[in-house]
Amino acid sequence: MSSTEMLQIITASGKTVGDHKTDLTPDDMVEMYGHMVMTRALDERMINLQRQGRIGFYVPSTGEEAAQIGSGKLFGDLDWLYPSYRVPGLFLQRGASLDHMVANCYGNQADLCKGRQMPVHYAFGDLNIVSISSPIGTHIIQATGTAMGQKIRGDGGLSACYFGDGGTSSNDFHSGLNFAGVTKAPVLFICTNNQWAISVPIEKQTASETLAIKAVAYGMPGIRVDGNDVLAVHAATKEAAERARAGEGPTLIELMTYRRGPHSSSDDPTRYRGNQADEWLDRDPILRFRKYLEREDIWSQSQEEELIASCKQAVNDAITAVEKLPLPTLESLFTDVYATVPPHLREQYEDLIKHEGSGHEPDPDAAFPL
Ligand SMILES: Cc1ncc(C[n+]2csc(CCOP(=O)(O)OP(=O)(O)O)c2C)c(N)n1
Numbered sequence: 001m002s003s004t005e006m007l008q009i010i011t012a013s014g015k016t017v018g019d020h021k022t023d024l025t026p027d028d029m030v031e032m033y034g035h036m037v038m039t040r041a042l043d044e045r046m047i048n049l050q051r052q053g054r055i056g057f058y059v060p061s062t063g064e065e066a067a068q069i070g071s072g073k074l075f076g077d078l079d080w081l082y083p084s085y086r087v088p089g090l091f092l093q094r095g096a097s098l099d100h101m102v103a104n105c106y107g108n109q110a111d112l113c114k115g116r117q118m119p120v121h122y123a124f125g126d127l128n129i130v131s132i133s134s135p136i137g138t139h140i141i142q143a144t145g146t147a148m149g150q151k152i153r154g155d156g157g158l159s160a161c162y163f164g165d166g167g168t169s170s171n172d173f174h175s176g177l178n179f180a181g182v183t184k185a186p187v188l189f190i191c192t193n194n195q196w197a198i199s200v201p202i203e204k205q206t207a208s209e210t211l212a213i214k215a216v217a218y219g220m221p222g223i224r225v226d227g228n229d230v231l232a233v234h235a236a237t238k239e240a241a242e243r244a245r246a247g248e249g250p251t252l253i254e255l256m257t258y259r260r261g262p263h264s265s266s267d268d269p270t271r272y273r274g275n276q277a278d279e280w281l282d283r284d285p286i287l288r289f290r291k292y293l294e295r296e297d298i299w300s301q302s303q304e305e306e307l308i309a310s311c312k313q314a315v316n317d318a319i320t321a322v323e324k325l326p327l328p329t330l331e332s333l334f335t336d337v338y339a340t341v342p343p344h345l346r347e348q349y350e351d352l353i354k355h356e357g358s359g360h361e362p363d364p365d366a367a368f369p370l
């Protein structure tokens with residue numbers, strides 16, 4: 001497969017292309033399908049919460065579930081993940097708790113980031129998932145650096161870095177891929193080409209024939225994959241992971257999909273694009289995988305109904321568990337940097353407490369800029 005052709009294993013009608021046989025067991029596939037449906041359930045509910053004013057900000061990933069779930073089964077304890085903000089499914093698949101994810105959107109005391117990050121910017125240190133970088137592309141060089149370390153250590157671990165089509169225009173894309181190519185670092189560059197970077201369409205992002213072809217300049221394979229086909233995403237990333245673990249270096253994987261929703265809850269895409277999103281409804285990754293599983297007699301209507309009900313229930317339970325928790329204490333703004341809080345910060349803390357006591361309240365309607 002070249003960097004201009006596109007790897008596809010299941011078509012929109014759920015049939016397999018050619019005689020492809022997946023190495024995934026029926027149980028693996030049912031588990032992956034469950035994570036895709038859970039990701040959608042979380043997405044829909046969180047956007048509603050934002051519209052109801054119960055959380056400030058959300059980033060939907062509807063229609064991009066295969067791009068998130070296709071690679072998650074490949075990783076083990078020695079691997080490090082550098083995610084983007086549009087891969088909540090990957091977190092769920094790696095074992096992140098829904099309570100922690102929902103709490104991050106409230107920025108309250110159950111949030112592992114203690115309200116210091118933007119919402120939807122999760123971090124799970126114990127799952128080797130690095131905190132999401134808001135500046136686009138900066139984590140690409142971090143992933144390469146980690147992979148260079150993994151290579152020196154020789155422990156068989158790899159790093160995987162998730163970013164979007166817009167991320168390929170960052171300086172760090174060039175530096176990260178260049179160094180990874182030269183050092184043959186074990187890193188997977190997983191680029192979700194959803195064809196938009198906020199209001200910038202892919203044609204204005206690059207004059208390149210594809211994004212995958214950029215790999216050629218860095219001396220690594222580039223592969224273009226149907227990003228709405230979870231089995232194709234799995235096959236391509238698995239091969240790249242095997243190459244990385246065998247000492248053969250990095251791979252750039254371009255996952256072709258479409259950003260069906262707004263960039264974020266603060267965005268109104270009707271101001272800059274028509275309703276192309278409708279064309280992509282037929283290529284829905286969840287529907288496609290479901291059709292495949294039904295054809296293979298691995299899935300039934302009653303299982304589907306049970307799954308949807310249980311996913312919705314799990315999301316509701318997480319919201320109920322964390323929504324009413326208090327915000328992090330003011331004191332938490334001053335901890336976790338120094339072992340002992342130095343005098344100048346202690347003084348600032350005391351001033352802040354005095355200020356808060358004087359009746360000043362944070363503005364509850366302050367909007368998120370992005
Ligand atoms: C360095 C930098 N420039 C601009 C922004 C504002 N910004 C936030 S998300 C985004 C679009 C990124 O698009 P893409 O990489 O395609 O990812 P997607 O949102 O489509 O998943 C931009 C420009 C930023 N966060 N960082």
Ligand SMILES: [Mg+2]
Nearest residue numbers: 164165196197
């Ligand atoms: Mg994009």
